[in-house]
Each structure stands twice: as structure tokens, then as C-alpha cells.
Amino acid sequence: MAAVVLTHCWKGLSQTLSYGRVTAYSPLCFGGLRHKSTLQYASRPDLPKLAYRKTKGKSPGVVFLPGYASNMSGQKAEALEEFCQSLGHSYLRFDYTGCGQSEGVFADCTVGSWKKDVLYMLDEIADGPQILVGSSMGGWMMLLAAIARPEKTKALVGIATAADYLVNAFKTLPIEVRKECEDKGEWHIPSKHSEDGAYRLTMDFLQEAENHCVLQSPIPITCPVRLIHGLKDEDVPWHISMQVAERALSPDVDVILRRHGQHRMAEKDDIKLMVYTIDDLIDKLTTLV
Template sequence: MASAALGGHRNWVLRLCKQGAAILQPRVPAQRTDCRMKSSVQYLARKDLPKLAYQKLKGKSPGVIFLPGFASDMNGQKAVALEDFCKSLGHSCIRFDYTGCGSSEGNMKECTIGKWKKDVLSILDDVSEGPQILVGSSMGGWLMLLAALARPEKIAALVGVAPAADHFVTVFNQLPLEEKKAAEELGEWKLASKYSEEGFYTIPYAVIKEAENHCLLNSPIPITSPVRLIHGMKDEDVPWHVSLQIAEQVLSTDVDVILRKHGLHRMSEKDDIKLLVYTIDDLIDKLTTLG
């Protein structure tokens, strides 16, 4: 992966291509989307599994599916902005809540990376139609990769926003030995977070151990579809180097890493969302042309 010095001009982003080139590109304003959606929440019933809440906008392929971050839901700024954008183009879009989150059934404390991966696959198998662009935010970026490995025939492209591949395991393994032992004995780990009212999320120790079965960054990732990874360099939760690791490990040769010098973890500022929409617009144009 090539490295390059970032200029201080805030109207530019650094785009790193898998082939090693570093290209400075101006951010292109997103198309205006003045109409809000009137889609209503629906529920996907699953045998022996909690119902999943989702909203589906019908339209052309490739469709877009948004995968929220940890403890987030389908009503976040990025998810709603993507639905608006897809409506403006006439493409399909699906937003949904993981088990135990938002309007879906289930208990979040009983969920694992594996269970949430099943949620994504349920949406892909039973709600979506045709090839899909998965857009994963934070933990959703991890699940996006896992889903692409499980259903490669359904994936047109991947877009990760501060993708948190292996995150729980990586952070836990960096703890001092005594803290890891304490978490094992207590059966839970308190993960500090400014997004929680308590200042931390309580993660069951069993969830950390289960997540080890889904780690990706220590070996090649056999994904061959186009991949775009957008990451803020001021991200204090998931280091932007994680996006570079993902780019190095995926087998696809069509991989771009886009770094925003002043971007934060959530990447939900107006210009951040414009960049996300531009990236997806570019992908749809490319995929449609190839098709």
C-alpha cells in the first residue's frame, strides 16, 4: 500500500488504490434529494429466530443495503440519506435493524457477531432482489465482509464506512493480562464508549470468544467484488489503519481506500455523507456500465 503526505486543504480527500497509486480527488457534491421517503416498517418472520424490522424501497439493481454499527439502528443519518439517494436514482434500498436493536425482536445482550451475521444473510436471502451493494458502518463493515464471503453471488460491491473488522477481539487482546482475566471471571467486559449514556458498553465475555471465530485480518479475504473503504483519520474508535489492512487482505484488485483527514468515527457530517453518496453513485455507474 502506497503512503502519501496529506495536504491541509479540507476540500480534498486522499484516495488510495489497491494497485498502489495515491490520487487526490475533489469531493463532488451529491445530487439533491428533497423528497423524504414514506416507506413503513415491515417485519421479516424467521423460524426459531427473532423477527427483523426493515424498510424496503423497491427499484432497479444493483440495490443498496445499509448495515448499521454496534447498538445503532436503521434510522441513522447515513441510512436515511442513502435511501433518499437511491430514490432519486430509482434504485432499491433496504434499511434494517439487527436482532435486539431498534424495532427488531430479541435481546441485544444475547447477540453475537455470528447471530448478527445471520441477520444480514436473512435480509439478503429473503428480502433483497438481485445483486446488492452492501454499505457497512463500523461493526456493519465487519458484518458486510462476512456476508460477502457467505453469499458472494449476491454481492455487487462493498462500501465500508470506518469498517471495524475484528474490532472487539483486537481491542480486548490489547488489554493488560489482569484486565482480561477479570473480564473472564466476571463474565463481562466494559468497553469504554462516548456513544453510550453510561460511558461504556457491557460486552459479555462469551461474545468476545465467539467473535474470535469471525476474525478476518490475519489471512487473505477471498472477496473479489469492488470494495470501497472510507475512513476518518481522526477516528478515535477504529483506527484508519484497519481499512488499509482490509484493503491489503481482500483478493479483489478493485479496491479503493478513501481517507478524510478530519473525519471522525461516525462519518455523519454533511460532507462525510456527500462523500459516501458520491462513492456509491460512482459504483452504481460503473456496475451499470459493466452490466
């Protein structure tokens, strides 16, 4: 059964964890990187190169999966690198095909092609078992990767998880709007996160994405799952995290709802919560071993 925690104040959680090991690292995690990892490129036969940054260390490692049209250089991704360096655990962040510093054309990408990117990085670049941390669409990628590579996935942390969101959001549009989009062959989603003020999704992209939806049936994931979502998220409704929690087969699922949290969850206290959640999972997994 999923546990739900509604939090609107950091003070209580901070006091709860103040006696643990993570407080020794908190000044480092939120003040800038000391030793930024080196940018590298993964070459794949007949496929675009993927840009990534990797820090070697202990197991389990941590892999960060960015959101739609995002990249590995955001605040959450960089804070996690600093945290993992401080703790001595391995860490991997990368850009999907067509995003950030990776090769490829964004408009040609699909949910399936980005899933292949994630699986390649898990199979060829990441060492040993991993905790997958997915932000927004990265939360969807995280679930797909955990289903496909259960032996590599030791725990999941979703931040504003957007599982199936693009597909289901289109289906909720008025029928006349959907018909207009289908006639034009694309759907424009207004977004303050896009430089153009909107994301452009083709009907082909949405149709392909349907092949990767996970919320229609039980999700065959049995590792620990932590889902953090803001109640003020105007992009991806928080109830999607609740749906993931309800459908995941894992007996160890927690949902944390932040009253004032927004979609990006990039405020200092949001990042602290993410880091403490991962630290708790590392401690749990290490104790189990």
C-alpha cells in the first residue's frame, strides 16, 4: 500500500533528518559543484551520439533522467552530482537524443527512441545497480526503464512524474479541438518552459507514445518507489503520481505532496527533499545488502 505524506514546511523533515549523515553534505549540494564531471560522448552504431557526465563511485549508483525538451544541466541534476560525489556513490546524467549537447534532431524523436537512449546508458555506461531519478517525462522514462531492466533498477524517485501524460492530456481535449489538431497533424501545448511559449507535438509522436503507456494496468515494478509532486504543479497534475503509486506492484511506495511545490521542483527546499529521499534509499539499500 502506498504511503502519502503531505508536506508544506521543511522544518519538520529537516529536524527529523538532522541526526543522520546527510546533513554533512547539505552545504555542498546546494552551493555549487566543486568538481564538475567531464563531458563525454557515447557512440552508438547508426545512432546519434549521446552526451553524458559520469562520476565513478560506490554502488548503488544514481542516474538522473531529465524532462521533455530538457537537459542534464538543470539545478536538480547538478545538485545530485554534488551530493553523490560527497557520498562517494557513482552518478550518471545525460541528454536524450536531440536534446542538450547530444546529437540528433529533436523533432524526429519519440518516446520509444528516448527509452532506447535510457536503456543504452543503463546497459553500456552505468556500472551495477542504480537508483533512477526521473523528472517530469523523465519519470515516465524511469518507469519504462525499470520494467525493461529490473536487474539494474534498485529504486525509483519520481519528481512530478508525467507517466502517460501527453497521451492522456490530448484525449481529454474537446473533440473539435482534437479534430483540428489531427487535421493539422500537430498539437501545440502552451508552456512557460518553452522558448517559443509552446511545445509542438505531432500526431505521429502521440500515436507512437501510446505504445509506451503504463497506467492502463498494474505496473510490474517491485523495487522501492518514491514519488514527489507539487500540489501547485500547473503542467502535470499531482494525481498522476497517485495513479503510479496505486498501480505499482511494489510493496514499498511512498508519495510526498508538497503544498507549495510547482512543476520544476527546483527551489532549494525541493532539492533538499529530493536529496534526502535519495540518501534514505541509499541507506536502506545498503542496509539490506
